[in-house]
Amino acid sequence: MRIRRRGLVAAILATPCIAGAQSAPPARPIRLIAPFPPGGGVDLTARLLADPLSRELGQTVVVENRGGAGGVIGVEAMSRAAPDGTTLSLTGAGTITAGPHLRALPYDALGLAHITRLVRMPFIVAVRTDLPARTLPEFLDLARRHELRYASGGAGTSQHLTGELFNQMAGLRMLHVPYRGTGPALNDLAARVVDVYFGDPATLALINSGGARAIAVTSPQRWPLLPDAPAVAEGVPGYESENWYGLAAPPGTPPDILRSLHAAVVKVMRDPANVRRFDEAGLHPAVMELDDYAAFLRADSARWEGVVRRGNIRIDG
Template structure:
């Protein structure tokens, strides 16, 4: 065997040994969990629900680091470029994973540079309108939009976000005109809606308390079946406009993270997401816990990436 070949084999073996040793002793210091959205949004709320329990299971604290902007891509790119040692993880909304790559010129390849670790929840998008808008159903919203072409606006957490895609699907399916107003996070959009500056939007957990307090009006849910939290509220399909948008959020790690670490995180996350405490948080948000292996999670994301990529192209959605 040539000396160079022997050196390469020895180096590879040494790297594998070091990686295995590191995985066996991991974690020995706090873990950073990057959240690509502002505090208070659904992605952040879920991260703060499971992070303390994950830290307890691993014997190290989980430090949440909010890095909002560009539809979640700022945090995403940061994690994808980080050292794959299990000490930097990403909690991302599905939009940044399955929609963002079709819109943004990223410095990373999401499918190549991030490893799906574990899903966390299936989100329920709810169509809500500001209280001052004189509509009480999807049909009335569509009729109002047609009677007032171009006067309605809808908010989202950013161009190409899941909330934007849902709004665009409604506009196209109903053949109405409405101005999209993108924000750096759903919380900002929600605040403007509460201030009567945005007319309608699709959103998840943050709207629930406002619906219950009659500060926002819920028209429909964009899921295949009715929400257990709002059983009297129709699905979008039942309301006559089939806009079904179901996203699975999750935790990711940079590619190259030792498999043993990914496997342990997956086991712990599966147990935590099914715990009574976390299930209660999700139920209060109108969401449902999801568990799957890293491979199953990756396959689900790939299917969604293809589906929503087709929608982005058909709607000609672009980041300006």
């Protein structure tokens, strides 16, 4: 029997008892967990994805923010859901590839049903407006003479580890100040409570409004959205730390559902209109095939394991 695919719902077979029939998710809304509070890059990615993915699947995709523990609470909630394709979560280095080296996680990070990387982007090294450093060399000099405070969206997040990598490679001793998500960290940067923030693209709005200044970006080369901000590598040779967000389903998700979700997400993320929306937000589509994504996750895990070991970093709880 040939099934015309209209998203995952159309894959439901009229005769589910037939041996060898494909698995199919229930015909109900898909819950897309953004494991951080509203106002950051993870939340923005989820919301940019939800509507076009709803149309592609023929099912409503509802974004649910479940912040806490550097994203772990939201990913754990997804991992415990029924493996039927109706609960998904955004993921990142802090919850998948770096997290296992920092603390015991309540899920098997690499054992989740990983669908694809969604986007990649640099971090923005943003500083408070009154910091007495206007250039990257001035910033490095200031940070070597004074213990600056750098904010992140949570202990163990990729923002935290990007700052730690900066410390290690530049010979700095900046003090990490973790927050419960991007929004609170940005608020304290604007209020000059902290000195530096390794920000995701949500930081652009604060920079453009004059609430913070961009000293550098963490990509290997300059970023077109902030052309005047140098790459950190211009002052710290070899430095590179690009952020990424991925998409995962609970462990045990049937392979055919995983493949259907992968195909739908890749189609959405490669649509020119959607590419334009993501690019304008500073979130650059970077989907991967299932096998390539699995290899990427293993390599990223090995990289952050080294950073965590050199920094002797451990997070309790």
